[in-house]
């Protein structure tokens with residue numbers, strides 16, 4: 001039976017120093033962030049996901065955004081080489097965690113850069129954002145790692161946001177959702193549904209019709225509820241101040257043995 005495990009990583013004491021690129025910096029309340037992170041993990045567990053904590057990286061302010069350190073396809077983990085130098089030390093404990101869970105491990109090598117937040121998986125298609133954090137060599141290495149396993153890799157230019165998945169994610173039926181002002185090329189996707197708020201573009205598929213979403217996107221949640229989905233809302237305001245979203249706080253692992 002497929003496992004339902006989710007990697008998460010506790011925010012560290014330097015969280016407030018996390019990178020901001022497209023937003024103006026506003027103060028982060030680290031203790032509120034920790035409470036929000038606990039509630040996020042609880043929401044995953046309440047919907048049948050076993051959370052697995054990666055060892056914290058207290059010197060890395062952005063380590064909580066664990067999605068950026070690894071891309072999973074089937075039972076293979078591609079450990080990334082983050083585009084931001086300050087995030088490169090995040091990956092070793094993530095590699096250890098996925099290896100301990102039984103994944104086969106591959107790595108993005110210098111000089112390529114790739115952030116997990118740039119990879120949107122829909123079935124066997126991997127859309128990869130070529131933008132501020134992921135370069136052409138990173139895209140090539142993603143192809144080399146996963147095309148032999150049956151993935152189709154589609155590269156998408158990203159200019160307006162930090163990562164591809166800051167702009168778009170996908171519903172369980174593969175429909176891509178996004179907030180139009182921030183989606184550079186909606187025509188690259190097979191089906192595109194606009195949502196009315198920027199954070200409304202981010203969903204984590206919890207299973208069945210359940211979608212984990214940010215509490216800051218009530219209108220988008222309403223729209224998706226009206227389409228028969230069941231939004232589960234979590235407040236992640238402190239992570240949003242650092243350009244984080246619901247997707248980047250976990251990595252779901254569904255195809256590991258054991």
Ligand SMILES: NC(=O)NCCC[C@H](N)C(=O)O
Nearest residue numbers: 018019065117242243244248
């Ligand atoms: N996948 C994501 O959207 N990750 C968010 C990363 C935010 C972090 N402050 C960064 O700039 O790297």
